[in-house]
Amino acid sequence: MKLKRRGLLGLGISTAALAACNKFANAPSNKSSGNLVAANTDASSTKLRLGFQPPYVAVYALREQKLLEKAFAGQSTNFEFRRMLSLRPLAEALSAGALDLGLGGTPIAAIANGQPIRIIALVERSPKTHALLVLPNSPIKKIADLKGKKLGNPSGKSYYFAIRVLERAGLKDTDVEWVQIENDAGRSALLSGAIDVWGTWDPFYASAEVAKEVVPLVDGEGYQLNYVALFGRIDYIEENPEVVQKFLQAYKQAITWAKNNRQPAVDILVKQNKLSPEAADLTFSRRNLILEPPNNEYRQELLEQSQLLTRLGLIEQQPNWNKAIDTTLAQTVVAS
Template sequence: MSIKRRHLLGMGISTAAVAACGKIANAPSTTPSVAPVAATSKSASKLRLGFQPPYVAVFALRQQKFLEKAFAGQSTSFEYRRLLSLKPVTEALSAGALDLGLGGTPVAAIAAGQPIRVIALVERSPKTHGLLVLPNSPIKKVTDLKGKKIGNPSGKSYFFAVQVLERAGLKDTDVQWVQIENDAGRAALLSGAIDVWGTWDPFYASAEVAKEVVPLVDGGDYVLNYVALFGRTEYIEQNPETIQRFLQAYKQALTWVQDNRQAAVDILVKENKLSPEAAALTLGRRNLLFEPPNQEYRQELVTQSQLLARLGLIKQQPNWDKAIDTAIAKTVAS
């Protein structure tokens, strides 16, 4: 069963980069120089980033003009595309409509042979995901999900939801999967079209603070939920200086968010039309970081791909040695 919604492609905003910087943010309040790009190096003519609503560092990146500073003297233009979930991000990358993406790792897309490469980790936020039910729902424990309709943007390939079921002794075939985008899930749950809504912040937080839903479980004990920066392999290979400058700027944006929490909440309120309470909850459940892909992350990807293969959702295991690049992020994180 599928409930289709038009993908939101708002916030396609382009700006010409005209300023300079070879420095990146480090621990809380300093911005030491790390592996600056040579002043004579050339960057790509454009950089197009696809992201999802909760990633406040993207809004800070644009508002504080960190990219413009990082690309001083370069003619690079920037475009930000806001999308509701991971699938439209990977679809846009595959079509050549985006250069970089931000979100959960697109395991199925990489397994299918899409030329996508992971270049950095920017969050580890398991509690931002939840399986949500109505406050008066008869579903009180995970085993009550048998025979119920679970709606989420990924259908049966939603790793978190399948993990929850299997740990409770249920199979993926014990529930009905409804593929529904994040902007429609809340209404579907409230109307009774689905019994459980699998989603993440800020959609989760917004419905929770409105007291319309309660979490049956959150992701805390089920997923690591690393948020990754990834992109088209060809773009990354052809534009290493661009990627380095971008990572430097994104790291500065993360530090700015950590040092300016209330301002970051205010940005979430404005950009996502959230209540202050929902925005604060969304930011509070996010553990921001910046580091190269690590072994814990890699092992989680192996676990996810093994599960997807067992469910028949992918035909082969991805080659993670090929799909993960730690080199550029190491120069920025050090």
């Protein structure tokens, strides 16, 4: 089952990628949206287009502190920041050539399907930011109560966290009705009764929680590590290693700034995501910001996730993680 709405990308890659490109072309100016920062459009300029999801405070710090401009001082530059609601449209925009780098959960299905994406760094490890949410007066009190219910989330049946929750409670993926719905529509779907449980993450989770509209049935602690990765198009990374390395160095500085300036960082989340101060503070408190190369713990979770997706028939084959992961650029930045 799918709920129809603009931006719901449950379609094939070509249609979804085209929709992403059209969305970019119609995006408002940077002054009003904060999505675009462009210094010079000359063909010889350094170009970097980053797609990211709403809660990544270091991206906003990177922009507001002008850390990329400082990293590329004296060079003609063209930087773009594209805020996206979930991982699927981000990965498809990368594959379509509409983005160069992306920040989010690892796009396992896209990589398994042969899309030209490479993982180069880890920037968060935040398991408690994901949750399965129900209404405060819901008859669903435990995981076993989900049998026969409608579970909505942006990834549909491929939502690894939800699958693990179900299986550990002795349920199968076929015991629930999967509803694929984007994060900006999931809240109203839950409140209206169109779905029984909403699988989402911060800041959508925090915003509904502080409004006392939902309660978490379970969060991600103990079910997934929820590493957030920096990844990009293989051709862009191979053709622009110095640009990517400078980006990583600037992002490392943004993380340090956010950790050392909690209240200003929370204020940025309030402004950029139109959150209440309480929701922004809760979102920030559940995020563990890091900058490190992909590690063995991360690799093991990728293996477990891809094995589960293969078993469920959601991907046809295991990705070659040795080819999909490059640790060299992040190692250089961490060592500097």
